[in-house]
Amino acid sequence: MDTTTAVVGLAVHPLKERAVKPFMKYGGIAASVILIAFGIGSIYTGLNGRSEIRTTLKAEQIVGTPDMDKAIADKPVDTGAKAKLFADGMRLHTLRITEGQLYSQMGRYLTTDGSSTDDEKAAALDKATGAPVANAARNIWVTETSLSTALNTSFFAEQVASFAIVMGVAMLLIGIGFLVMVFRLPWESTEATKRRVAPATKAETA
Secondary structure, three states, rough: OOHHHHHHHHHHHHHHHHHHHHHHHHHHHHHHHHHHHHHHHHHHHHHHHHHHHHHHHHHOOOOEEOOOOOEEEEEEEEHHHHHHHHHHHHHHHHHHHHHOOOOHHHOOEOOOOOEEEEEOOOOOOOOOOOOOOOOOOHHHHHHHHHHHHHHHHHHHHHHHHHHHHHHHHHHHHHEEEEEEEEHHOOOOOOOHHHHHHHHHHHHHHH
């Protein structure tokens, strides 16, 4: 194998390798644009979701009672975090009313002596309707559970919205960083590489 063949052989591989680079460059630009677009979309969705949650809570005009956490005591509940604190306060109120008994520990009816039971025959009868007297304290748990579930859902939704904002910022920064990196790399076109390699090949063959 003469000198010309050796030089040409060495020049072919870098040429093929560099020929792929423009496609990598455009692919990198496309990936960067997608990351930036998703980042902006995620931030917008998160901010919009959090705003919607807080607007809805304000519309309910919920105010914490004096015995609740100091963050909401006599203050409006207008954020997901405050909604969770209010739900915790409601649970404590309900436990006081039921004397520490949970929903699952209480009977559906009341007996004549005021104790709870699930036996309709043992239950006291309402003089007006003749139906078994319902355990009102147990029914309070039904109301408390419904309200606290809605409040805790607001808290969870706000956390998800905040996470979406954080992820959006991360994707936005990654996309921008990736885009900067793409433009700073020494990309070369196939034609430029041919022009650079050709003079060296001709010099060796001469």
